[in-house]
Amino acid sequence: MTARLALLTQLETVLNCAECGSPPLPDQAQQWVAESQADPRLHGMALDILGHAHQHFSQHHAAQIAFREAAASYRQAGQMASSTNSLLLLATSYLLNEQPLLALDQWTKALLQAKSAQNLGQCVRIYLGIGQVYIGFQDDEAALRCSEMALKMAVAIADPLLECDALLYVASDNYRLQRYAQALEAIARAERLMEIPLHNKVWAAEIVYYRGLIHGQQGMLQQAKVELATAYDLHCANDNLWGKAHALTGLGEVLLQLQDSQAEEILLQAQQMTLQAGLLILQTRCCKALIDCYLAKQQAERALPFYAQLFAQQSAPTWKISPTHRQKIVQLETQSRVLQLQKIPATLMHKPI
Secondary structure, three states, rough: HHHHHHHHHHHHHHHEEEEEEEEOOOOHHHHHHHHHHOHHHHHHHHHHHHHHHHHHHHHHHHHEEEEEEEEHHHHHHHHHHHHHHEEEEEEEEHHOOHHHHHHHHHHHHHHHHHHOOHHHHHHHHHHHHHHHHHHOOOOHHHHHHHHHHHHHHHHHHHHHHHHHHHHHHHHHHHHHHOOOHHHHHHHHHHHHHHOOOOOOOOHHHHHHHHHHHHHHOOOOHHHHHHHHHHHHHHHHHHOOOHHHEEEEEEEEHHHHHHHOOOOOHHHHHHHHHHHOOOOHHHHHHHHHHHHHHHHHOOOHHHHHHOOOOOOHHHHHOOOOOOOOHHHHHHHHHHHHHHHHHHHOOOOOOOOOO
């Protein structure tokens, strides 16, 4: 086996694990980036791995640099499908860092490449991304519409990975819209697909996490407590900061409702994680819960720093969707759907999901 083939085989294996939520540490990924500089394709793979490694720890800026460079390296190698995939990862990183307009720009670029290559699976991912942009603009109905369309596309092209991904988006959208029965149904379908198995540790933890959130909203607090604690343990085993912060915030909120003595400690830990990960929405939830916690204990002075944080967060500029960006989103939806209809019989697209 040649040195290049050996490195290619190694990078393919590691990249597959990274895409399933289990990347290596950034230092190890950086070594592969250095080793692969003479080969644009291998260099793109190493940079994608590095991007996943940074994203796993919510190091958004570093991840964005890696994914952007990966897209360019793949283009140099003539690997346009891989280049488009890196643009999708870059867009997702912007979205996780609560920068929906920058994400939208990258999805637009990705769509142009996906259309040129007639890549249907990537159009599904673009549709999912458009839905996430709508969430940034507080339009959950539009987000659900996009997620459901992406799910139909994934089913039509018989891609279980995309189908499972889309189902989790559908579950999340229905949860925000307080449609808990529909959310649980989507989670159950995703869980059945995980039995294939898909070996995605992040998705496995998210399934338990969303069940915990929903059961908490339905008043099944003890069950929610167990599920959210389990989701946190699963994310800890995978060392996923984003997942840990979400699960611990949800757990702290449930413990507060249960008047559990651990609520304060858990919420303080969660708040530190949200600061580390730069998750503003979770920071707001933690601040509100800690304020309620201290007021319930008649310790108003301890609530004051969290009032200050909450005021600062609410005073920050919010994203507004301009007519220009609204038109760009509509164009992305339309163009993605047109490409799908060109390749998939309409009878398949109109089957119930």
